[in-house]
Amino acid sequence: MKVGFIGLGNLGGKLAGSLLRNGIDLTVLDRKEDLMADFAARGAGTAQSPAALMRDSDVVITCLPSPAASAAVMDEMLAEIGPGKTWMEMSTTDDAEIRRLAALVEEKGGTPVDCPVSGGCHRADTGNISIFAGCDRETFEKVLPLLTHLGRRVLHTGPLGTASTLKVMTNYLATANLLTCCEALVTMKAAGMDMATTYEAMKISSGTSFVHETESQLILNGSRDVNFTMDLILKDLGLFQNIADRNDVPLELSPMVIDIMRDGQTRYGERANTDDIIRRLEEATGLSILADGFPAELIDDEPEERGYEVFPPGRARPLAAE
Template sequence: MSAPTVGFIGLGIMGAPMAANLCAAGLNVNGYSRTRARSEALTSRGLRVADDIAGAVRDADVIITMLPDSPDVEQVSFGDGGVIAHARPGALFIDMSSIRPDTARVIGAQAQSRGLRFLDAPVSGGEQAAIDGTLSIMVGGAATALAAAEPVLKHLGRTIVHVGPLGSGQTVKAANQLIVAGNIELLAEALVFLAAHHVDTDAAISVLQAGLAGSTVMDRKARTMVAHEFSPGFRIALHDKDLGIFTSAARAVRTATPLGAVVAQLMSAAHAQGDGDLDHSALLRLVERLSGSTTPETGSAHD
């Protein structure tokens, strides 16, 4: 059988390496980005540049969107120039962005009414996992649609799990973002606490990693936080958006999230104080400011 054709829309920090991995796997990838230079940067990897959304999706067996927020996905999905208007009936439409669960359900319902098979399939793992093709993918929608999508998704993720009907993927992603933010905030508080007591921070990280406090967040973020290296793998602005999705969804079903509410406020404060374009581990800077500490500028992403 010939390799499937994929229309890939959104070639930012996450989308670009994901599209590159599909090209490397031998799939035919038509890429579209509002910033054309992002598409052109991937032509050496085998990506074909589409001039518009219609050109990206018209001949696609699978359409993937990887965009910043709910309005962006709505914009490329709907209207005369959108995915739903130009995708051929029977095509798989997989939104891998992080958006509101209710938005995913609305887009999915309209896509299905036009004969498309829709999945909401947000991811976790950050930029490095996107590069490595080891993302965790949480999928909402019909199990039959996921079975058809797996030959493509396997090139993007190591863990692909069906979590329920449309919108469920986004609900699980909101929970993921809560847990990650909480981990980063507590790690930031611990690092500031250790520094204030003049502990050997590197040694402390090593022993904490080996115990129950150890986590993927600690493994990936602790030492770069100490070094104040905050080049974005996942920006504070996007995590702030995701925590807004979580708090809204939690309010809709009246679940108590007292710690979640606090960490959402802290992420929002870091965003408001000008750190939105830094990696989410830059929550450390907010904790330092609250503690009256001085943030070193050497190695800072503000340099």
């Protein structure tokens, strides 16, 4: 199988690296020539255009920063899509947009798969990230071997669009959790608590979470380099709010989360890291939320293993998965 990969940014570069590390016949494409040169030095092929990449590949994976970017790439690839071609969208995008693009692929005889990831760039780097896959079951079983090289836990979410819907939900939850962690850390600092002790109390308690155990460490170190920026999270938060609006769900916290992150973007820059949001409270209180002994970057210490499909509770395993 010849695999093409478009988008070698913070996340995409790590996902593509997992494919290359696992011996997949890989060709890459990115606007930044230095990123392509790095992959070429490690044995990957390089393409000159999305159309050429689709023409010469069996599967093309896209991991791009916005729905508009994915649409632009699809416009270029579409003429080369036909029977036997598969497009796998790993970008975080709108469920309606993924269905629109998928329909174009299907009209040409190709096969689309909606498969965003969740778990952080550090887990993408080791092939231990989680993957949601939206497509029919037959297609899922065909792409599952490839997905298990990209991630550890793979969940078949249902039809096209369901994976993207769930993905933006998880990013909303992570951002809301980040804000509560920031408020907890600053309040404990103001109350005179030791920050390392506060971190550990949160970690071993009912208040712990994936976000706390990862991003709180970067906050306390001071690097706050989570490899995810405010422009991207505001895009994802807006997608989640749109889902709620379309379904007449009167959310209360979501608009507040969006307002806080927008204020952070205005203060610290469009491309500021999302963890910089704690600076709003540091500036308001005059406190510095730092502690010794915490890492400047996240490193996944879970050994890399071949991925596998996970099943919801009570859901019968399909016969093909036995």
